[in-house]
């Protein structure tokens with residue numbers, strides 16, 4: 001890897017380890033009393049310290065928040081601005097360069113084992129180069145075994161001379177030394193997601209690491225590249241490394257073939273090796289790697305949501321404010337379906353404690369079920385789930401379908417939230433997370449062909465409209481002959497972009513799915529939501545900028 005980015009990584013590591021996380025602001029009181037909120041703060045604290053893979057900040061002992069960036073994911077609220085302006089595209093922007101130091105999320109990892117990806121490949125195959133990109137996009141901490149060894153030499157450690165000689169000879173340093181350095185760096189780091197580059201180099205490295213840490217990698221990346229190309233790259237690297245000379249390079253190749261390839265074979269056998277063609281350009285290589293890392297992000301978003309809900313349940317306003325952008329917009333059932341912007345509306349509930357209530361009376365617990373995370377791009381993700389809320393003050397379990405839209409920014413978390421209040425029993429996200437939507441187009445459509453590709457009957461869809469329709473829908477079932485279009489839209493799309501069939505909501509201006517905007521003349525006429533026993537219908541009139549819905553429960 002380029003020495004400069006390695007230096008940057010080391011600087012980040014140092015920064016991360018310098019700050020211990022603790023949350024300081026006092027909790028507000030809805031619905032739990034202080035102890036619940038304290039529990040959340042403890043959790044957030046431990047997440048910040050031990051994990052917080054997508055944290056962009058930490059808080060020092062005095063409670064002053066310090067921004068850290070470059071090492072991880074941070075999210076920020078985009079609010080409806082991005083939506084209502086018809087510019088969902090604006091959500092798909094690059095993360096901001098500068099963090100707002102005052103708004104920082106504290107996210108989310110349960111006390112679990114670190115998630116590790118080993119990055120292997122011949123010398124010069126581009127491991128370090130790609131690790132830097134993965135760190136940027138997915139918030140991993142990059143630990144290069146070679147860098148740690150070189151730093152150990154510089155530190156004047158008693159092992160320094162031995163390590164120096166081994167590196168000059170292209171030999172592999174005893175595992176105990178390298179593993180100790182890795183363990184220390186991991187312990188000092190403020191994350192739970194590590195890219196370990198150039199390790200394990202041999203069978204001893206592999207077995208000892210497993211024994212000492214108990215960690216198995218999620219998978220290994222193997223950068224496959226012929227020696228001629230490796231040699232060309234190493235000789236052109238120009239970083240002043242003692243081992244970037246033809247003599248040592250050849251020795252390193254030999255060691256790689258004899259000692260490192262068997263390790264890769266081992267992971268291949270257990271289905272953990274992901275082979276990448278490293279001869280391609282830097283960008284092409286990254287494009288091949290990128291999908292492998294998306295699941296980490298999905299897990300992080302889900303965890304972030306769970307921590308946020310815990311904060312809400314325990315009345316921990318400070319956690320809530322850290323996650324939510326001040327300009328966040330939401331459709332709240334309590335607002336009768338009206339759009340609320342900003343945090344004031346939400347803050348009110350944090351201050352609402354059952355009068356004279358004790359801890360039990362103010363206790364509430366949410367359980368996330370059926371979570372689905374959809375990454376719109378590497379900066380924006382939707383988390384859709386049904387939230388079951390238990391409340392000790394009542395025997396009812398309430399169910400809400402919620403969608404939270406998270407945007408990666410260098411400052412804060414949560415963008416935009418809206419949810420559909422269901423009844424006391426969950427209507428669930430039936431049809432495998434799809435809701436059936438019936439559309440009528442200019443008063444009728446009688447064809448049964450795929451409406452998204454053929455304009456039939458009295459419908460002549462423009463190319464733009466067809467494209468938009470294809471993008472936003474996944475037709476899972478051919479509709480019967482109806483004078484309308486019927487198709488299935490992922491629930492999170494409907495809910496995430498402003499279409500809100502809520503029982504008590506009337507005439508709420510919302511924003512249509514971006515793709516719907518192309519369908520200017522279409523009237524959204526029915527939304528069906530079904531579960532095993534019942535079908536609910538909302539009659540809806542909509543235009544690209546307004547949407548009204550009325551509950552027409554035919555059950």
Ligand SMILES: Nc1ncnc2c1ncn2[C@@H]1O[C@H](COP(=O)(O)OP(=O)(O)OP(=O)(O)O)[C@@H](O)[C@H]1O
Pocket residue numbers: 001002121122123124125126127128129130146198233234236237278279280281282283285
């Ligand atoms: N896909 C690529 N195409 C061309 N050159 C590349 C590519 N990827 C990296 N390089 C260049 O090749 C050289 C070696 O890359 P890098 O340092 O990332 O490799 P490495 O696998 O980390 O090496 P080592 O194991 O020796 O630390 C660098 O000069 C880098 O800029």
Ligand SMILES: Nc1ccn([C@@H]2O[C@H](COP(=O)(O)O)[C@@H](O)[C@H]2O)c(=O)n1
Pocket residue numbers: 123144145146147149166167168170171172173174178197198199200201205243252
């Ligand atoms: N697990 C390891 C990793 C590296 N080394 C030694 O460091 C040299 C440079 O490593 P890079 O990953 O930066 O190329 C390598 O040739 C080894 O001498 C090691 O011993 N064990």
